[in-house]
Amino acid sequence: MDKFEEMLQKMQKMTDIDRKQMINKAKGMCICGKCPTYNDCMKGKTEFLFCITGKSSCTTTKKACICPTCPLTPMIGLKFAYYCVNGSERELRKLK
Ligand code: SF4
Ligand code: SF4
Numbered sequence: 001m002d003k004f005e006e007m008l009q010k011m012q013k014m015t016d017i018d019r020k021q022m023i024n025k026a027k028g029m030c031i032c033g034k035c036p037t038y039n040d041c042m043k044g045k046t047e048f049l050f051c052i053t054g055k056s057s058c059t060t061t062k063k064a065c066i067c068p069t070c071p072l073t074p075m076i077g078l079k080f081a082y083y084c085v086n087g088s089e090r091e092l093r094k095l096k
Contacts, residue, residue, distance in 0.1 A: 003077030004089060026052065031070045036063035037084060050083035052090075060085050 001009070011019055030048040032038050041058030050056060051067065065081040067073060080092045 004079070004093070005095070007076045008090065008095065023049065023052065026072060029070070029072050031066055032084065035066045037061070037065060037082070042084065047084075050088065051078055051080075052088055054083070054088040054091060055086070056084040 011022065014022065027048045032048050032050065033043070037060060039058060039060060042056050042060070045057065047053075047056050047058070051072065062082055062085055067078065067081045067083060070078075072078065078089050080086065080089055083089065083092075086092060
C-alpha cells in the first residue's frame with residue numbers, strides 16, 4: 001500500500017467533521033488557481049482540489065497542469081495530473 005492508499009484508508013476511518021476539516025485544509029494548499037487551465041467558470045464555482053473531488057463541472061481546455069508542483073502531490077503521493085479534466089486520483093487508479 002502506498003502513501004495515497006494509506007491516506008484514503010485514514011480518511012475512510014475519520015468522522016464526517018474531521019474529513020471535512022481535512023478537505024478544507026487541503027483546499028487551502030491547492031494551487032489550481034495559478035494554473036493556465038484554471039478558468040473563470042471554475043473560479044465562479046470556487047472549484048478546487050480536483051485530485052480528491054474529481055472532474056470540474058466546467059467545460060475545460062487543457063493548457064498545462066501544475067499539479068506536479070503542488071505541495072499536496074508529494075504529501076499524499078499523487079501520481080497523475082489534469083485532475084480537473086480526467087477525474088480524481090482515486091478514479092484514475094481505479095480504486096473503490
Ligand atoms: S494536486 Fe492539483 S488538484 Fe490537487 S490540490 Fe494540488 S493543484 Fe489542486
Ligand atoms: S487540476 Fe491541474 S490542470 Fe486542472 S486546474 Fe488544477 S493544476 Fe490546472
